[in-house]
Amino acid sequence: MPGSLSDEILSSWQANSQSWITTIDQNEIISRQLATNDAIVTAIEQHNPSRVLDIGCGEGWLSRAIYAPHRFVIGIDGVEKLVSNATKKGGGPAYACFNYEDIRQGKLPSWEPFDLIVFNFALFEDRATFTLLNQLKQLLVPGGHLLIQTIALPAHEFSGWRTEYWRSMKTNYPAPFPWYYRERDEWKKDAQQNGWKIHRFTDVVHPENKQLLSWIIELQVAF
Structure with missing residues (x-):
C-alpha cells in the first residue's frame, strides 16, 4: 500500500483519538458489548498465555481485560494520546x-518473545498487513499464536478498500480513513503465502439475530 494511505490512516486516528476514548469509555458500540469484546477475551484466555503483546491497543481496554498478576501484558499503539490515556x-x-x-x-x-500477539480491529491495510505480521514472527515463542479480530465481510461482498466515515457512532469523529476489507478466502490465501497456518477461523455472531459481526483468526508460524 502506498505510504500516503498508511500515513492517512495514522493521521485519522490521531485526529479521532479523543472521540475514540469517549466512545469506548461510554460503551457506545453495541456489538462490542453484545459479542465481540467477550469473543476476543475468550479466544485469548483459551491459550492461557503468560506474555501478551496487544498491538493497536488504543486506550487499553483489552490489555486491562486480560491482565492478571501472573501474566505480562504490554499494549502498543501509534497514537500518543491513546497510549497516554491507557x-x-x-x-x-x-x-x-x-x-x-x-x-x-x-x-x-x-523484548522477550510472546506467547500471544493480538490485533483487535486494528488491521486496516492491504499488502502492508502481512509485511507487518511477518516482522512479528521473531517476537513469537515457538508454537505461539497471533490472534486477529476483524470485521467480517458478508458472502456477497468482495475484498477492497472502503472509507470509514464513523456514521454509526454517537460521538462525532472529525476524520474518515481508508480501511481494506478482506474476504475469508483472501485471509486464508495471504496467510498461507506468507508462511502462516490458520489454527482456527471463528465466526462471531450477534447473540439474538445471528448476524455475522466479525472473524477471529488464529495464526501460527508455519514451520
Whole structure:
C-alpha cells in the first residue's frame, strides 16, 4: 500500500483519538458489548498465555481485560494520546507508543518473545498487513499464536478498500480513513503465502439475530 494511505490512516486516528476514548469509555458500540469484546477475551484466555503483546491497543481496554498478576501484558499503539490515556488508566499492563511502520522497520525493543500477539480491529491495510505480521514472527515463542479480530465481510461482498466515515457512532469523529476489507478466502490465501497456518477461523455472531459481526483468526508460524 502506498505510504500516503498508511500515513492517512495514522493521521485519522490521531485526529479521532479523543472521540475514540469517549466512545469506548461510554460503551457506545453495541456489538462490542453484545459479542465481540467477550469473543476476543475468550479466544485469548483459551491459550492461557503468560506474555501478551496487544498491538493497536488504543486506550487499553483489552490489555486491562486480560491482565492478571501472573501474566505480562504490554499494549502498543501509534497514537500518543491513546497510549497516554491507557497509561493513565493503569490496571496492570505496560504501554508504549510505536506505529506500524516502526514495527515494519524493526524498531521495537528487544523484548522477550510472546506467547500471544493480538490485533483487535486494528488491521486496516492491504499488502502492508502481512509485511507487518511477518516482522512479528521473531517476537513469537515457538508454537505461539497471533490472534486477529476483524470485521467480517458478508458472502456477497468482495475484498477492497472502503472509507470509514464513523456514521454509526454517537460521538462525532472529525476524520474518515481508508480501511481494506478482506474476504475469508483472501485471509486464508495471504496467510498461507506468507508462511502462516490458520489454527482456527471463528465466526462471531450477534447473540439474538445471528448476524455475522466479525472473524477471529488464529495464526501460527508455519514451520
